[in-house]
Amino acid sequence: MSTTCLPATEPETAPEDIERLLALAATAAPWWARFTPSARADALVAVADALDSHSDELVTVAAEETGYAPARLSGEVKRTTVQLRMFADRVRAGVYLDVTIDRADPDFVLGPRPELRRHQVPLGPVVVFAASNFPFAFSVAGTDTASALAAGCPVVLKAHPGHLRTSAATAAIVHEALSGAGAPDGVFAMVTGRQAGVTVLRDARITAAAFTGSVRGGRALFDIAASRPTPIPFYGELGSINPVIVTEEALAERAEEIASGFVASYTLGTGQFCTKPGVLLLPRGADTDQVIDLIAQKAREITATPMLTPDIASGYEHRLAEITEAAGTDLLVKGLVATDDAGTRQVAPSLVSVASVAQLREAADVLLEECFGPAALVVLYDTEEEVEDLLAGLGGALTISIHTAREAGGTPGGERYQRLVELAQQRAGRVVFNGWPTGVAVTHAQHHGGPYPAATSTQTSVGTGAVWRFLRPVVFQNTPDEFLPPALQEGNPLRVPRTIDGEPEQVSSTTTEG
Amino acid sequence: MSTTCLPATEPETAPEDIERLLALAATAAPWWARFTPSARADALVAVADALDSHSDELVTVAAEETGYAPARLSGEVKRTTVQLRMFADRVRAGVYLDVTIDRADPDFVLGPRPELRRHQVPLGPVVVFAASNFPFAFSVAGTDTASALAAGCPVVLKAHPGHLRTSAATAAIVHEALSGAGAPDGVFAMVTGRQAGVTVLRDARITAAAFTGSVRGGRALFDIAASRPTPIPFYGELGSINPVIVTEEALAERAEEIASGFVASYTLGTGQFCTKPGVLLLPRGADTDQVIDLIAQKAREITATPMLTPDIASGYEHRLAEITEAAGTDLLVKGLVATDDAGTRQVAPSLVSVASVAQLREAADVLLEECFGPAALVVLYDTEEEVEDLLAGLGGALTISIHTAREAGGTPGGERYQRLVELAQQRAGRVVFNGWPTGVAVTHAQHHGGPYPAATSTQTSVGTGAVWRFLRPVVFQNTPDEFLPPALQEGNPLRVPRTIDGEPEQVSSTTTEG
Structure with a gap:
């Protein structure tokens, strides 16, 4: 009960600092959204490179804080950077734009139909609550952060109190790598403290939340997300007995x-x-x-x-x-x-x-x-x-x-x-x-989730599909080419995969070389 | 204030009837989920055929109840049946299974990786709250019902009090057509009354909700869905000023x-x-x-x-x-x-x-x-x-x-x-x-939704994409072929489109004929 015996293990980020970084995240959001797929992929790779090159230092700090063996921790750093590179590959290929085009049809059975061109846009700034048990792969630069950044969303990361020094060291590397790749200030920030996490979650500028942890903690945060004046999606991975x-x-x-x-x-x-x-x-x-x-x-x-x-x-x-x-x-x-x-x-x-x-x-x-x-x-x-x-x-x-x-x-x-x-x-x-559930492979087909309380949504929090959590569709109707985002323009200048009238777009080899 | 002056415009389905139809829906769910894509598509087409052949009677009743002109209403019946047929086409083609397979990789950079095969499964029974303003296209057999059935989910439909006779007539046709197509009893049922709607929404057997209506009404139901012991997705299309x-x-x-x-x-x-x-x-x-x-x-x-x-x-x-x-x-x-x-x-x-x-x-x-x-x-x-x-x-x-x-x-x-x-x-x-927002084309690319309060989720409620609201992924790890659902088996007996190791599966013509 005495605070002199219990050190303040979870220092609270000051309210004025929270306000500053939320304002920065909101300002950064449209800039980060505007990054071309390849520029955003480059930034993710820059983060992966930086983490790889600092792996030894990070492992040393994390071993002290978590008690995990260095071999396990360096494997986890590797997993973290492999994830970042996988997301980068998919971003670069334009997969997450999910471009779908339906041509105008003057003879449609229900009457003339306009041209519709749809893609996916980032939701905006998101808050990520780091997990205790994976100080790298589900923490500061873990799959939630990587997938949100890949989607084009700034991230405010609520650090887990179990490994604050590891978190700070990782955050500094992420921040510097993103800056070096030209990402605007505010694309990534970290806060500490339970109250700080709640303040960020409640803030109107935050558009989604991701969480890995207990049923009790996760449900409390889910309830806050759902009861906001503007409710936001809460992607929680809570508890499971895995029979x-x-x-x-x-x-x-x-x-x-x-x-x-x-x-x-x-x-x-x-x-x-x-x-x-x-x-x-x-x-x-x-x-x-x-x-x-x-x-x-x-x-x-x-x-x-x-x-x-x-x-x-x-x-x-x-x-x-x-x-x-x-x-x-x-x-x-x-x-x-x-x-x-x-x-x-x-x-x-x-x-x-x-x-x-x-x-x-x-x-x-x-x-x-x-x-x-x-x-x-x-x-x-x-x-x-x-x-x-x-x-x-x-x-x-x-x-x-x-x-x-x-x-x-x-x-x-x-x-x-x-x-x-x-x-x-x-x-x-x-x-x-004929196997055991521990060890969750990072692939395209992976699904890490399940009915409540395993997860609070139908989305995955592991694998390349995790990005979809932070995107939403927007469709353009009868829009002149000059007003369309590049991925939707007739000439497909970004060379992204597209579905036209329900079928994959056929890109001729000459066009691809153009 | 006197009930003698105000007729009970919204009769309440009796609690014992609600219990009976929820039990039926829960029993029907695994059976309906087990329908092959083509059998489920046939059932949707049977509903469309039945509605088309009863269009005149339905329009007559709806014109009396809503005051809409018959021409508009018969167009709306057509829209409703076109929607059902579009969903049927996509179901038949296996699009919504979204089959994604990653082969085992003993040399994966993070260590040996198991084989993973993912598809989409229906959530279970869903409740659909019908809209007032489209007595067909967003009501009993409208896009919410059609997309939920297409996903493989039984539907409990909460009728809108503004057109109860139209609703009852439509429900009878839907019910009979589904039965005729071999769908189990309980795949579709209708309730009336505000309290009945809330009772169904709160029931543990219900796994998702769809709603079209006002911000106030929609938010109240959203709050109920989010505060259940097991929260469920609430797909609401609320209000919009459409500048x-x-x-x-x-x-x-x-x-x-x-x-x-x-x-x-x-x-x-x-x-x-x-x-x-x-x-x-x-x-x-x-x-x-x-x-x-x-x-x-x-x-x-x-x-x-x-x-x-x-x-x-x-x-x-x-x-x-x-x-x-x-x-x-x-x-x-x-x-x-x-x-x-x-x-x-x-x-x-x-x-x-x-x-x-x-x-x-x-x-x-x-x-x-x-x-x-x-x-x-x-x-x-x-x-x-x-x-x-x-x-x-x-x-x-x-x-x-x-x-x-x-x-x-x-x-x-x-x-x-x-x-x-x-x-x-x-x-x-x-x-x-250079156009007007009224008139929402039913296509693959369409997106009918938007940030809150336009919608309570990132999903669309119009167009063939509406089905995804009622599905969730399940992945099978290292599973012998005989235990796999057909769409995931090596030989692809259902001939559905699949993504293998991130690329579309190449199906040889001989295989397709097999």
Whole structure:
């Protein structure tokens, strides 16, 4: 309770500074929107280059602040810069303009139809709330920032208090790289402090928000975004328990591999992943006890690793206590918690068994809510219908994983599991087969989201599709070429892909060379 | 105040009936989602065919209820069925599955990458709030219903009280056609009554909402959707003043045409269009008074026509009184209001002048809010900067129209108006040149939406793009072919367009024939 004991871990950006940077962002917005695709792509690449060249310094600071191993952190910097370059490639190719043209049609069945030419324009300044658990890939220059900048939106970044020095160092690099690439002042700024984040979110100049974090925190911010005089889209990635279902065939084929894979996945990064598998559903059978023993044994072998912040560690211990107090649960592995000399909480994995699917469903409000940290549940099911009913009643999840036999002929075929797959698809954004949900590939097809509370929108927050969150369509009707934005002009001077009357535009090779 | 004088114009669907149809919709959802694209397209075409073949009866009922002329109404039925057929074509072609596949890449720069296959799945049952002003095209079988069904979502339709008999007749036809096409019971249902609408919107089985109507009504429903335990997307098309800017050159070239066009547009359908041009901005000049006289004269020539409901007529009279009480306004044409023998309010157009752009901005909260009905403002501007500043401060609009010279060389070129066009693009969803905003073409490129309060989302509610509102992505990771939905299977048995590793899939002619 005494502020002398608790250092002010989250200093608040001063109101006058917030006002100044919001004014700058608003002024910068039309300038940044006006950048040609290639100029904007160049700026993103400049940020990626700068981060790559400062990777070692950034990793050093982040290792001190987060307790993550340097190897993991340098991989994360790489992921961050690969993302920036992927967005740059798509921007350069003009993909995000989504140009769609319908020619005038004087004979249209409903009467003469005007010419319509549509493209996508940036929403305006956006606020990004950085995540705790990825100090690079979902923080200052992470996918939210990269995708908003790629869309042509200035970003006001609310730093996560768990890694403020890393954030400041990253922000300085981003800022300098953007300036060097000719981006106007105000295209990127960082604030710190909870109140500062709320002030920015409420500001009329802000047009969208992105967030990665807890259900409670995310919902509170979502409610603010929705209740503004002018509501704005709030792209939140909140909580998910990421259930994993193991079929009989899979268990018969590779029990040990499943045990190791599960423990490795749920304890990765001290269990501080949005995609941590929180519940493992095993078929009850003659050997199941041995499998559970194996899982427990492997969990005990994992040494304690640090949690990101004291707050997160306390939250984890509180949640774990709640879980083990629920009826029908048994704490199979009690992971030791210790505080090291630097005051960081080191936590070893815990494992909890739940007696039956019925028990799991009975205490759903405790057991089927995300527990952020290295704990997971193991539950035995008796019938496939039981698992299906569980899925049907589940809140939205980022992922649902299904383990079937890998060997051809080992699994009874798609039809038997058709309902399971369909239910997985209904409740999750990603369905994983014979693998683990941690590790979210950055590609075009990726979808990181899912029904609420996994996400607060239908959009993805990972992969090249994340840009669409910050764009909106505008259509020009019967507009003379000289008044059209370049991408919409008849001659297609930017050489962007376009759809004309529902079909891809055919660009002759001579035209492309022109 | 006495219920004996005021008939219950909006009977409430009984709670037990609401429960029954919501349960049916939830049961129908997975079945309807499972329809192949061609089977779902067939069902949409069956609805279109049925409506076309009952067009005369529907028009007769709607003419009695709305006061619209039969020619307009039969055109609207045609628009409704053309929309259904366009959505059917796109469904059949598999466009809305948006299949995107990224092959596994063991050498990816961030480490081995799994195979990812993404498509779009329907959200689930949706509620559609019908509009008052288009008893067909934005009502029971209108674009919201058509696009939700096309996406694979069951629809619970909340009828508009202004045309309940038309709604019931349309609903019966839709229901029968869907049944005939093999759609499960519960794919379409209708409720009536304000409370019924709210009950449905609050129900946990409902996954999205679409609405066309007023800012006040729409915002109230938006707030309910956002404050649910599980918030859902609310696709509202609310209010818009649709400003029209006339440049000096345009006025010099065709003052009379502009005067006629403006009056025809703002009085169309007794001014009851979302795209009614509410404000005409004219450059102040030697002849401007004559132009305004001409507009007033043309407005006086328009005879009184009925408004949709007594409530809408009262609302209009109230708004018009507010406007004429604002400082700097002058009621140039006072349109007569009369009640005919059937009790319908017949309204002739009104025209209000505002002394200056400064006066307009001063009373923005009254003058720059939509007035639903046949009244419009004419405002003189002195400089282009004045217009630009007005646009910069404007709430979102569905449309902004700009009149420039049609003759080549008559206009000083795109550069002079670059800022005006850019601001129009920032504040509107559609920018119209040398034309009027009423009449919204149904095409692929169309965008009917815009920044709040024009719309509550970035999505369109007109055109083939409206379907995306009711879909969300799901990605399958490393999934054996037998467990994949058909559109994602390696052999592409549904022959849908797919993007593989960022490029369109090349389908060989032999494969297509297979």
